[in-house]
Amino acid sequence: MKTIFTTNTALPIESILTAYSRRWSIEVFFKMSKQYLGLRAYQNINLPAIQSAVRLSMISYNLLTHVFIEEKRVQGKKLTDKKLAQFSVLEMRDRLRQIAMIDSVEYCLEQNINK
Numbered sequence: 001m002k003t004i005f006t007t008n009t010a011l012p013i014e015s016i017l018t019a020y021s022r023r024w025s026i027e028v029f030f031k032m033s034k035q036y037l038g039l040r041a042y043q044n045i046n047l048p049a050i051q052s053a054v055r056l057s058m059i060s061y062n063l064l065t066h067v068f069i070e071e072k073r074v075q076g077k078k079l080t081d082k083k084l085a086q087f088s089v090l091e092m093r094d095r096l097r098q099i100a101m102i103d104s105v106e107y108c109l110e111q112n113i114n115k
Helices: 013-036 047-074 081-085 089-114
Strands: none
Touching (some): 013 089, 047 089
């Protein structure tokens, strides 16, 4: 059973639940962005700087989500709501750092061998 409060009682229940579920994913995005992607760290108070900070956080979040989905596909796993619920910004941030480090080391080794 779910209890949801709304001021627009004319909407059908399905519409209210859809709007709530969309809003919840936005709340999760902002929480993860503040905790792990530095959204809280900006010190500017002018609007363009704040907009840039939010945009950078969105790009980071989307990149991490993309890497998560691609790794699941490479593993041959179907993307279900349950698998998407396992998405962790912190784990994927660390995973992306690991991928970048491995790629950098391999590139340096290739350059060294070619010289």
